[in-house]
Ligand SMILES: Nc1ncnc2c1ncn2[C@@H]1O[C@H](COP(=O)(O)OP(=O)(O)O)[C@@H](O)[C@H]1O
């Protein structure tokens with residue numbers, strides 16, 4: 001058997017939530033509507049987009065925390081189903097956005113990090129368990145003396161480290177990081193992001209790194225996917241996306257990044273998007289971005305653009321750019 | 322090239338933070354970050370708060386005193402709750418309706434002869450039985466009913482509520498409609514009907530436990546089990562629905578934890594405080610209901626007293642012997658009030674919504 005090229009392959013993933021709109025009627029909320037991407041072993045794919053565009057939902061249905069409405073996910077070439085997911089949870093893990101609500105306030109750090117070990121029975125005896133937990137704490141830079149403390153006694157950055165240690169405890173090959181730093185102070189963000197990079201080099205894990213901030217993603221990702229209203233509109237290598245963005249939405253995102261140098265900032269043209277984001281329960285026909293796009297034409301209202309290769313693995317979903 | 326890229330990465334981040342302005346933290350500074358406040362657990366924190374509440378502490382002391390009384394008094398007082406007072410080995414039928422600390426003629430005679438008689442602290446009843454020991458036994462029965470009934474309510478309600486809340490969807494819908502139906506029944510009417518019916522059903526069954534407790538008492542437990550769990554089930558379900566939304570539950574799922582583990586390790590411990598509080602408040606309500614049932618003659622069987630049946634018996638001759646109503650009634654008030662105040666204190670100390 002030859003090794004599959006991709007660690008994770010997502011094909012046409014769909015996640016629609018039924019929302020009650022009347023006594024007996026429901027309307028699907030298309031949080032994720034046909035997303036495809038691949039991640040190689042040890043690679044980091046960044047996923048950016050405004051809040052509410054479905055990034056979290058992609059991560060969660062990928063890990064089957066929600067039951068996907070459609071599409072397939074392959075891990076190491078094997079299709080992920082409900083029946084093999086339990087075993088795969090040892091290989092695919094998640095770090096959550098909110099370091100406060102993602103840790104059980106009634107558990108000690110030791111028990112939080114030890115839970116994946118308990119669930120998958122990954123130790124021989126109490127001593128082995130404790131040793132493994134202390135190793136994990138050291139790996140993420142937590143003081144081992146605090147193993148018996150409760151999570152609520154720690155600061156946000158330390159809590160996020162506990163969450164990371166929990167994800168790493170089973171020695172996974174792939175971690176979904178759902179905006180792991182957006183709830184932290186800026187000074188601590190840098191520390192935690194650097195730690196993610198170190199862990200990647202040390203352990204060779206692959207990340208799906210979700211963020212609403214292009215700067216953070218650019219710092220850590222090899223490739224970046226830009227999402228708008230449940231669809232991926234552009235995928236490219238991190239530098240490509242930064243230097244030669246194509247999709248109108250990506251252009252507007254990049255132009256919104258603050259530049260500290262006033263001269264450059266002055267000469268740059270900011271693209272300000274007009275109008276509001278449409279509701280995912282009532283998407284526009286054709287290209288979802290057309291209500292805010294300055295390049296929109298008749299065709300954009302009739303057809304939905306699909307991702308096409310513009311060379312060098314740079315994919316864009318747009319007719320006119 | 323590699324270097325250039327690294328430099329570029331730094332630059333891109335530095336539009337937000339200027340990394341060159343940061344210095345590496347020394348080991349000493351890192352240590353400083355590790356210094357944390359005194360470790361307090363949820364329980365210790367709650368107990369500390371409870372101890373600062375004078376009403377709760379007072380009620381706790383009253384409850385402990387009452388418990389001591391009902392354990393120790395029967396050992397010290399030489400009278401039986403079901404027996405006529407004996408003086409020097411023979412029954413003293415003249416010791417009827419004595420006032421507190423009063424002695425009957427026979428007893429006075431006996432004392433004059435140099436004998437010792439234990440005083441009737443609360444007097445005697447119409448059948449020449451020591452009233453104090455009857456009140457003590459009555460308190461025992463009432464407390465026992467309160468605790469048992471609450472335990473039954475707790476077990477059934479918690480199980481039903483957690484299944485309904487965690488399963489969600491259609492199962493939850495059906496289970497909650499059943500609760501609604503039971504909730505809408507007029508409870509006093511059902512209790513009275515059930516105790517009459519159960520009394521007859523159970524009296525055919527001569528097992529030891531039932532014989533000892535009396536059929537009425539057993540039927541009270543069953544009635545509580547059947548009727549009062551619904552409130553607890555609703556409460557538990559509501560708690561579980563809200564706690565289920567926390568990300569740590571999702572995190573446990575991502576780890577691969579099974580539903581049973583998620584429920585017992587993550588969800589229930591986080592609604593425990595609310596459950597404990599409402600159980601503490603359930604006890605006085607059960608005691609009250611038992612007293613009421615005994616008062617209308619559906620409670621425990623004679624000669625076993627309960628506070629309610631004592632109060633009922635005291636209605637005859639209320640004008641001449643008011644103390645016979647005052648003692649059991651005071652006891653009921655004392656117990657119910659203490660448990661209510663303690664429950665309130667527990668809520669103030671442990672309810673996460675009232676913290677901070
Ligand atoms: N469990 C859910 N049920 C219903 N709607 C949901 C659920 N989770 C997310 N949504 C909706 O899906 C959309 C995408 O949400 P989310 O994936 O959290 O976005 P992001 O993480 O990019 O901010 C939002 O409109 C949100 O309201």
Ligand code: SF4
Pocket residue numbers: 248249287288289290291293294295296297300305317318319320321
């Ligand atoms: S397809 Fe049309 S509407 Fe959509 S981004 Fe391209 S130009 Fe704009």
Ligand SMILES: [Mg+2]
Pocket residue numbers: 052055056057097179
């Ligand atoms: Mg999100």
